[in-house]
Amino acid sequence: MTTFVLVHGAWHGGWCWQRVTPHLIAAGHRVFTPTLTGVGESAHLASPAVGVSTHIQDVIGLIEKNELQDIVLVGHSYGGMVITGVAEKLHAKIASIVYLDAFIPEDGQALVHHQPEAARTGMMMDAIENGDGWQVTPRSPEYFAVKDQDNIDWINRQCTRQPLLTFIQPVRAKGDWKKVPRKVYIRAAGHPGPVFAPFGDMAKTSADWDYHAVPCGHEVMIEMPKELADILLSLS
Numbered sequence: 237m238t239t240f241v242l243v244h245g246a247w248h249g250g251w252c253w254q255r256v257t258p259h260l261i262a263a264g265h266r267v268f269t270p271t272l273t274g275v276g277e278s279a280h281l282a283s284p285a286v287g288v289s290t291h292i293q294d295v296i297g298l299i300e301k302n303e304l305q306d307i308v309l310v311g312h313s314y315g316g317m318v319i320t321g322v323a324e325k326l327h328a329k330i331a332s333i334v335y336l337d338a339f340i341p342e343d344g345q346a347l348v349h350h351q352p353e354a355a356r357t358g359m360m361m362d363a364i365e366n367g368d369g370w371q372v373t374p375r376s377p378e379y380f381a382v383k384d385q386d387n388i389d390w391i392n393r394q395c396t397r398q399p400l401l402t403f404i405q406p407v408r409a410k411g412d413w414k415k416v417p418r419k420v421y422i423r424a425a426g427h428p429g430p431v432f433a434p435f436g437d438m439a440k441t442s443a444d445w446d447y448h449a450v451p452c453g454h455e456v457m458i459e460m461p462k463e464l465a466d467i468l469l470s471l472s
Contacts, residue, residue: 237264237265238265238306238308238331238471238472239266239267239268239305239308240266240267240268240310240468241295241298241299241307241308241310242257242268242310242312243309243311243312243319243322244269244272244276244312244315245311245312245313245314245315245338246275246313246314246347246372246374246398246402247372247374247396247397247398248276248312248394249271249272249275249278249394249396250269250270250271250276251271251394252455252457253457254269255457255461256457256461256464256468257269259461259462259465259466259469260469263469263472265469268302268304270295272291272295273290273291273294274398274399274402275397276396279397282397282398282399283370284399284400285399285401286402287399287401287402288317288318288321288346288347288401288402288403288405288406288407290402291317291318291402292318292322292325292407295309296322296326299326299329300326304329305329306331307330308331308332308334309323309330310334310336310468311333311334311335311336311338312336312338312456313337313338314338314339314347315338316338316340316341317346317347317407319333319335320340320409320413321407321413323413323416324408324409324410324411324413325412327412327415330416331416331471332416332418332419333413333416333419333420334420334421334422334468334471335419335420335421336422336424336457336464337422337423337424337432337454337456338421338432338435339431339432339435340435341406341407341409342409343407343408343410343411344407344408345406345407346403346405346406346407347402347403347404348404350431351431359372359400359403360400363400367397367400369400370401371398371400372397372398372399372400372403374396374398377392377455380429380453380454380455381424381428381429381452381453382453382454382458382459383453384459387455387459390458391455414444419439419445420445420446420447420448420467420471421435421438421439421445421446421447422447422448422450422456422467423435423440423447423448423449423450424449424450424452424453424455425449425450425451426450426451426452427452427453429454436449450463450464
């Protein structure tokens, strides 16, 4: 039995994995889908002090309090920032780390360091104009190449604003996370956004990484859950 810990991306919550988890559970595995502080059903806990370090600690607490071992740790999009920080501290408990169309930060980098200047400025202005100076409005599903209207409607209903600090606070990762035995990158090939392409290209050409591509937009766990589950099951 493998233990999967699935960490969602920005503005999402544990809800986004609900089409994936049945496949993993049916195969006899344990699955944890935490919702990070300040979003989803935990939106009432949002505050200007909630940063990426808070979210890293959310997942560390889950792993430690449930005494989890031999984990397949998955992070989608912004979740890549989180799982890197988690693996930096708990790499001995993690068998595989999986970046699902996700950011892979170097030490001292924040998510905004991987964005074009216009996107960084837009995020800051949105927080000022629409988020009391400290919350950021979700990007539209269409921005992430989601085409099915039912999926668009569901994502729009579920996503919540997210504290700005989570995007601008740097991750501390000196490199211990690279001690995880298996490193995997899954690229959403239907999402042409240049932000994630360099990470996929790195994994594709590195002997230290496994690389997979799925033909859909950025919301892989919503658009192609069975295909994603099959990739994850291959790591169990």
